Amino acid sequence: MPPETIRFTLDGRAAAITAEPTEPLAHALREHCGAQGVRVACSRAVCGACTVLVDGLPAASCAMFLWQVEGCAVETVARLKAHPLQEAFARHGAFQCGYCTGGFLMLAKALLAENPSPSRAEIAEYLSSNICRCTGYSVIIEAVEEAAAAMRAPA
Amino acid sequence: MFRAAHGLIATTVNTAPRAALCRACDVAEAVAALAQPGAAAVAGGTDLCAGFNAGLTPSLLVDLSRLEVLRGIEITTEDIRIGALVTHAQGSRDQGLRAALPGFAAAWGMLANPRIRHRATIGGNIMARHTRYEMSLLLTALGARLVFAEGEQTPAQVWNAAPGLLTHIVIPRHAGQRFIYMRGLRPQLTLAVHRHAGGGLAAIGTEWLHPVALALADAGLEELPETFADHVISRWYARRAGAALLARGMEALDAA
Ligand SMILES: Cc1cc2nc3c(=O)[nH]c(=O)nc-3n(C[C@H](O)[C@H](O)[C@H](O)COP(=O)(O)OP(=O)(O)OC[C@H]3O[C@@H](n4cnc5c(N)ncnc54)[C@H](O)[C@@H]3O)c2cc1C
Numbered sequence A: 001m002p003p004e005t006i007r008f009t010l011d012g013r014a015a016a017i018t019a020e021p022t023e024p025l026a027h028a029l030r031e032h033c034g035a036q037g038v039r040v041a042c043s044r045a046v047c048g049a050c051t052v053l054v055d056g057l058p059a060a061s062c063a064m065f066l067w068q069v070e071g072c073a074v075e076t077v078a079r080l081k082a083h084p085l086q087e088a089f090a091r092h093g094a095f096q097c098g099y100c101t102g103g104f105l106m107l108a109k110a111l112l113a114e115n116p117s118p119s120r121a122e123i124a125e126y127l128s129s130n131i132c133r134c135t136g137y138s139v140i141i142e143a144v145e146e147a148a149a150a151m152r153a154p155a
Numbered sequence B: 001m002f003r004a005a006h007g008l009i010a011t012t013v014n015t016a017p018r019a020a021l022c023r024a025c026d027v028a029e030a031v032a033a034l035a036q037p038g039a040a041a042v043a044g045g046t047d048l049c050a051g052f053n054a055g056l057t058p059s060l061l062v063d064l065s066r067l068e069v070l071r072g073i074e075i076t077t078e079d080i081r082i083g084a085l086v087t088h089a090q091g092s093r094d095q096g097l098r099a100a101l102p103g104f105a106a107a108w109g110m111l112a113n114p115r116i117r118h119r120a121t122i123g124g125n126i127m128a129r130h131t132r133y134e135m136s137l138l139l140t141a142l143g144a145r146l147v148f149a150e151g152e153q154t155p156a157q158v159w160n161a162a163p164g165l166l167t168h169i170v171i172p173r174h175a176g177q178r179f180i181y182m183r184g185l186r187p188q189l190t191l192a193v194h195r196h197a198g199g200g201l202a203a204i205g206t207e208w209l210h211p212v213a214l215a216l217a218d219a220g221l222e223e224l225p226e227t228f229a230d231h232v233i234s235r236w237y238a239r240r241a242g243a244a245l246l247a248r249g250m251e252a253l254d255a256a
Helices: A025-033 A084-092 A101-114 A120-127 A138-152 B027-034 B046-053 B088-093 B095-100 B102-108 B122-127 B135-142 B235-255
Strands: A004-010 A013-019 A051-054 A057-060 A073-075 B020-023 B039-042 B060-063 B073-075 B079-083 B145-148 B151-153 B166-172 B178-182 B190-196 B199-205 B212-214
Touching (some): A051 A101, A057 A101, B088 B095, B102 B135, B122 B135, B135 B178
Parallel strands (some): A004 A073
Antiparallel strands (some): A004 A013, A051 A057, B190 B199
16 A cells, blocks of 8 residues: 555644555554554553544544544644643552553543543543553542542632 | 564554555445455444454455445434444434434443444444444344345344445334343343334344344243353353343333
């Protein structure tokens, strides 16, 4: 397959990747855009480490092709610098090795966009598709609860 | 940039085969492309990409995303017509569907998880032809028809043959139609109940077996085929647990 130039926005900036359009999105983001916050573990959409937002909706970037984001807005964890979620995760120690953290943060961002006041059960249910093998999930859920409260608070 | 030598890292980083890409602009182009040897349709891509790890190596990927006729849900007094590209998130939240057949919309919303639901489609769920995917079971209970560019099939027929392009799913409407999906024992066993003024059907399935349609009157699941057993559950267990789920489902529909 000859390379093509696929244009989209990445973390708010115009991006263009010239590559085989059938490359997996996660691979393309890491290799061509240096988006190392996109982690690949299972490569079958099961673990959630590669979660990005595509036009605001969560997606497993290991199970998408590069061509599928043509003209879309792609967001990775790099977008969350100094975001209440990032700060809450740090405060709660909601990571150990950190491999899964980017995926959790992006999924949590999608949840709070959809539901700014989720209950603890709703957070657990929404995040249950992502896997963490060291921290345990309680601190992650607590961090999301705290970030949600911070984001609801008047500026 | 440091790159590990080939073979030092798992092939999980880029598992995509070197495939050509056809961005089909209309149904005829998609059908022609899918007729080529080694061609595979791409709807959400969520199952297909996982298939690459399992050794799937299509030589041509046929992108369906430009086929607008495969999108949307149309509801008439006769039937509910769902485009093959409708995602789980879109379908389960569709206001018309929620009004017409709320139990089915609710069941659709239970499939997979938020990362998958926004991309994965009803057509991909059926055509992946994995017994662990649940849409085929739901549609079996509903007596749905699968409309391919090449003709119609039932959900059961699709397990045995792989026709080309699935365009729509048609669910017949009935007076007093109600639906409930009992998923609490998944993956061992799930059961859907569909009841209406003229009758109805239940469907039972497991992670490993093709769904089977059952008469609602068969309270003890006596008609369950002798072969309905897998390496997790026996037929005896399927009958016991299935009968309990059927009774509970009927009760819930009475109460609704
Ligand atoms: C982590 C994970 C968890 C999941 N959990 C569940 C679950 O709990 N319950 C459940 O039911 N499902 C589950 N699924 C399956 C999911 O719901 C999707 O429906 C499925 O992955 C395929 O949808 P897709 O649109 O991405 O299809 P694709 O991956 O694009 O395609 C799947 C297959 O269907 C073919 N195909 C797609 N569309 C058409 C068409 N219109 N005509 C002809 N062929 C076509 C493709 O060629 C391919 O062979 C899960 C999937 C994943 C990855």
